[in-house]
Amino acid sequence: MLTQISLSAPNLALGTAVFLVLSVVYYLIQYTRHELRIRKTGGVRAPVLAGNPITGTLWLLYCARAQMKHTLTEYFESMFSRAKPSHFGDIVELQVRPGQRYLITRDPDHIKTILTSKFTSFGKGQQFHELWRPFLGDSIFTTDGSLWHDSRSLIRPMFIKDRVSDLHTFERWVGQDGLLGKIAEGGAGPVKEVELMDLLYRMTLDVTTDFLLGAAVGSLDNPRAEFAEAFNEVQSIQTYLTMLGPLESLIPRRRYHRGIRAIDRFVMPYIDAALALPHDELEKLENSDRGFTFLHSIARYTRDPRVLRDQIVAVLLAGRDTTAATLSWAFLELSRHPDAFQRLRREVIDAVGRSRAPTYDDLKGMVYLRHVLNETLRLYPAVPYNLRTALEDATLPNPAGGPGVGVVEGDTVVYSTFSMQRCPSLYPRIDDRGEPLPEPAVFAPERWEVWTPRAWNYVPFNGGPRICVGQNFALTEMAYCVVRILQKYDRLEYCGDWDAQYHEAEIVGRPGKGVRVRLWEEHVQIAGEEK
Ligand code: HEM
DSSP states (O other), rough: OHHHHHSSSSHHHHHHHHHHHHHHHHHHHHHHHHHHHHHTTOOOOOOOEEEEEEHHHHHHHHHHHHHHHHHHHHHHHHHHHHOOOOOOSSSEEEETTTEEEEEEOHHHHHHHHHIIIIIGGEEEEHHHHHHHHHTTTSSTOOOHHHHHHHHHHHHHHSSSSHHHHHHHHHHHHHTTTHHHHHTTTTSSSSSEEEHHHHHHHHHHHHHHHHHHSSOOOOTOOOOHHHHHHHHHHHHHHHHHHHHGGGGGSSOOHHHHHHHHHHHHHHHHHHHHHHHHHHHHHHHHHHHHSSSSOHHHHHHHTOOOOHHHHHHHHHHHHHHHHHHHHHHHHHHHHHHHHHHHHHHHHHHHHHHHTTTTTHHHHHHOOOHHHHHHHHHHHHHHHHOOOOEOOOOOEEOOOTTTTSOOOOTTOOOOEEEHHHHHOOGGGSSSSBBBSBBOOTTSSSSSHHHHOOOOOOOOOOOOOOOOGGSSSTTTHHHHHHHHHHHHHHHHHEEEEEOOOOGGGEEEESEEEETEEEEEEEEEEEEOOOOSSSS
């Protein structure tokens, strides 16, 4: 009898109608409460591109599609152009439902606000922490407040100048037995053809694992190493999980968890070995010239294998792809700009000749090299899109004056340094001498001789308390690699199809079509100097 009543058509229709009405009422109440809360911040809404679950979800799906079709850059730009004219700077809003709102910005004042002046109001947030926990646990990368602060204190000592200026690890993996050796295998004669991006990713994996654990994966020799493959796969899946936000549960997790197990299989034996060392042995290692690793450094302060594992994998994630991708873009652009390549090479040869390993001071003294790396990071900041969660109600400033954009606890602020650093409105037309400056979209290291970006218009390493802890390590590693390659090769040519090339944005943005190049070994023999 009961079954008959519940399944009869009129009852079903009535039940559905009641459910829909209640849902709409519930939604309207939530919406109004959220709206009131925004007003209470003293701020207003940014231009709204989507304001309900249907359009909001559609925008998120478009975003996932753009990611798959490698058109995320265009998608991102289109959001700002649709919202114009706006008084709030470059910011738009997508609201899926109250309590699930995305503010998307490329405005320097907003980025500065979330990273510095209102640092404690914005953080990675609980949702990000949970989403990333299987991969990076409670590490520096995923936490806020005291957990983050403790991680930062644990990690920072390994990045002081004295440690970074020891270039032996770089030479081991960049020199003749490493990257240079692999490039040399790219042909029998003086012209070598190689997929440089692939080699750079393998080299930075070896450098970073060596620095962290004292033992490299050996990825230059064995590109198919289980760890390397697992690490790449887990990162890729994690990007989709992050981008899809509320729809992340749609993504299957089997390969993700399998990859994490493979990562642990590689890392844990080193951690167990470090933990087996008595404390005084660790102290002795610290004072010796060699053999003291990042793992030893943090094992002096914690004996918890899980904490060690999480910090190691987080620094590996932060340090490996970022440098490889930046170097890939640098070589791609240098192949497109032979004049810049030749000028850089002259600087390298004048400073260190054709064979001597550069010192830390040599690298820091090469001004044009610094400009090339700055220019690469301006056009291709390694972390092109980033996000913060509002940990409490706040406002983002309005560049035109007047009320700012109200942000409510739980809102996500997505910011793009990639988009900001290319934004024409942030560039003067003329340089400090009154001469025209190159267009912002053009790779021109020379601009750095006559132009200094305004504060917060150029932040590839972020800024504020969470500024990249490995910045100096990264700049030294990249400079070392560029110098070593240019000492040996005097011409560089891209072999790929320029028109097919694109910016592939996962967590880190890299050239989507790789960087297949030809490199010409120099012929000349300079008296008194080895080639
Ligand atoms: C071109 C190279 C690099 C770039 C452009 C870069 C950029 C960044 C950015 C933008 C962040 C902020 C992420 C966030 O808070 O959401 C960051 C954080 C971080 N980076 Fe780098 N990075 C680079 C290389 C490195 C290297 C080589 C290491 C270490 C070996 C490293 C270690 C870290 C760590 C540990 C953090 C987390 C800092 C914190 O949350 O307090 N990075 N990096």
